[in-house]
């Protein structure tokens with residue numbers, strides 16, 4: 001099977017750019033908010049989680065620190081090398097809970113073999129594939145009935161918010177009716193509608209359990225570093241991301257679904 005994929009592995013430059021983003025306030029908030037939601041919906045007992053497009057391992061390490069076992073599947077060797085380096089900096093117990101596999105998410109079930117996972121994550125990946133349906137279908141197939149599916153998606157309804165709040169009026173107007181833009185990593189990427197993703201997941205056999213907005217108040221802050229007020233910002237973002245109307249204008253939406261029994 002071939003995969004239409006606009007994330008063309010380009011080696012360490014892109015991985016380095018993503019690492020810089022992940023260390024900024026915006027990147028750190030995104031990971032903290034998504035982890036908080038995941039730990040809210042996952043049982044406390046150790047689960048086997050597959051992180052499709054898990055990249056440099058941020059989510060995998062957060063889940064492994066909470067006691068879960070994680071298999072990262074990602075096609076990009078430079079991202080996986082970053083994940084391996086990050087795991088080397090962890091204690092043995094946490095590092096032993098994470099396995100890195102090179103490959104595309106569309107093939108996740110074949111890569112994993114017969115045993116379905118308890119949960120699958122796919123965060124910040126759908127925006128780089130031409131058609132989200134095959135990847136979403138593969139995510140549902142990867143988990144057991146009742147298993148959790150977690151997707152983090154660029155929010156089409158709010159695409160003009162970032163340029164608008166940054167005062168880039170021409171850019172805001174240009175994307176207000178669009179689904180694609182060039183994002184912070186300099187790659188073309190697509191935003192999706194919440195309804196479309198929910199309908200596609202439903203067609204594949206999964207039902208929405210909850211959804212959150214990610215980065216309501218902070219998406220226009222560029223590369224602002226993490227500061228002493230991080231916990232306060234996180235609390236405000238978490239509260240806004242869980243309720244209307246705020247969550248609707250967040251940069252990303254985090255959808256939690258369950259595979260039907």
Ligand SMILES: C[S@@+](CC[C@H](N)C(=O)[O-])C[C@H]1O[C@@H](n2cnc3c(N)ncnc32)[C@H](O)[C@@H]1O
Nearest residue numbers: 007053054055074075076079104105123124125
């Ligand atoms: C922006 S990074 C996000 C990394 C990670 N999920 C996170 O939230 O930090 C996007 C990742 O998706 C991976 N990717 C792109 N297309 C993919 C596909 N079809 N299957 C699996 N991973 C893919 C890339 O290699 C890259 O590591």
